[in-house]
Amino acid sequence: MKLKDELKSVIPQDLLNLVPSGFDIIGSRSGAVAIIEIPSELEDYKYEIAKAIIRNSRNVKAVLRRIGPRSGEFRLYNYEKLIGDLTEVIHVESGVRLMLDPTKVFFSPRDQYDRLDLASRVKDNEVIAYLFAGIAPYAFIILKHKPTVRIIYAVEINPEAIKYAEINVKLNKARGKVVPIEYDASAFCERMRDRFHRVIMTLPLGAHQYLHDAIGCVANGGVVNFYHTGPEENPFKDAEEIVMRHCSNANVDCRIINERVVREYAPRVYKVRVDFEVSKVRNNLKLN
Ligand SMILES: C[S@@+](CC[C@H](N)C(=O)[O-])C[C@H]1O[C@@H](n2cnc3c(N)ncnc32)[C@H](O)[C@@H]1O
The missing domain is CATH 3.40.50.150 (Vaccinia Virus protein VP39)
Structure with missing residues (x-):
């Protein structure tokens, strides 16, 4: 899915090129969290962006907006929850199952x-x-x-x-x-x-x-x-x-x-x- 195309009718033309071209997905078919960086110029459209992600990725149950760099000794990001409360997922990588909550632990x-x-x-x-x-x-x-x-x-x-x-x-x-x-x-x-x-x-x-x-x-x-x-x-x-x-x-x-x-x-x-x-x-x- 191209987020930009999806949001053409919602976001003004002059801001459209600020829509991120990608985002991270942590999770699997059983449920996933999307993590996206949204520039401040798109503040008024952040929920529309989150809804567009959910519409197009059925497994995504929550959308988090990443704020600032990783910090603290646990190396965590600050997130703004845009949609969804359930952020605990099972991520599948190379045949391995990893349960985690990206708001509480480091994972990339x-x-x-x-x-x-x-x-x-x-x-x-x-x-x-x-x-x-x-x-x-x-x-x-x-x-x-x-x-x-x-x-x-x-x-x-x-x-x-x-x-x-x-x-x-x-x-x-x-x-x-x-x-x-x-x-x-x-x-x-x-x-x-x-x-x-x-x-x-x-x-x-x-x-x-x-x-x-x-x-x-x-x-x-x-x-x-x-x-x-x-x-x-x-x-x-x-x-x-x-x-x-x-x-x-x-x-x-x-x-x-x-x-x-x-x-x-x-x-x-x-x-x-x-x-x-x-x-x-x-x-x-x-x-x-
Ligand atoms: C960059 S993360 C890497 C985590 C994991 N290896 C991965 O790739 O997903 C670094 C981790 O080190 C932990 N950490 C930081 N200082 C530590 C210390 N002194 N002893 C043990 N763990 C520490 C943090 O809590 C964090 O989970």
Whole structure:
């Protein structure tokens, strides 16, 4: 459906080009929420826009208008509810079912290809610390594609996200494989030193503050999946420098094994993932 075409008879011609060309849908056939950004110039038409979305997408039960950027430690958007009260949905992604309420927890359907890419790199029997896990979408996608993974600890501080992560463990029959833990990422790593084959750090605006912790809890030879942001001209430079600085401070050797632009984060700014392997055994002969 093209929203603009749908609203031609309602919105004046000079404002029509401000109607967003797209919006996010979170949910499935059983019920979905549409999330849209509406510029202030279209304030008088916001309910008409919401009604047009509902008319054309039968599964959409609620329309939320996104206000401002994500904020707070739980990384949530502020929303204005335009239509509908029920915002709890089951989102289906790559064969995985994820229950969530986007007004209470972080979730982005736009990360689905990154989840598939990361899952494709996981090896048999990995023990994984998934920091900043939210409702734990990466964990369920990994388990779906690599059922031989040993265990994934999903570490998160938002109690609502933990509640949904636990529901999702049941929905995806992941008991004993995905373990949600309501805990601060730094404190968790502190207690689990040298333990993990992989540490996943899905907090692009803050993960760098926890790199010291992640390097501490990854095992010798393990991999850290580090998320960061960078400008279009050179999206990986800042992330690479931060990684190398932390590795040097921790007195470990790190080797970047993969880099990926995840998606656009803001105009001309990308969210990126830098995967690096950590070697904790320093060769003294080499150093002398
Ligand atoms: C960008 S979201 C990513 C959530 C999830 N991995 C996903 O992709 O949908 C980051 C999450 O980290 C959580 N968080 C922030 N600081 C944290 C901390 N110190 N320890 C554990 N979780 C934290 C937030 O509540 C939020 O749910």
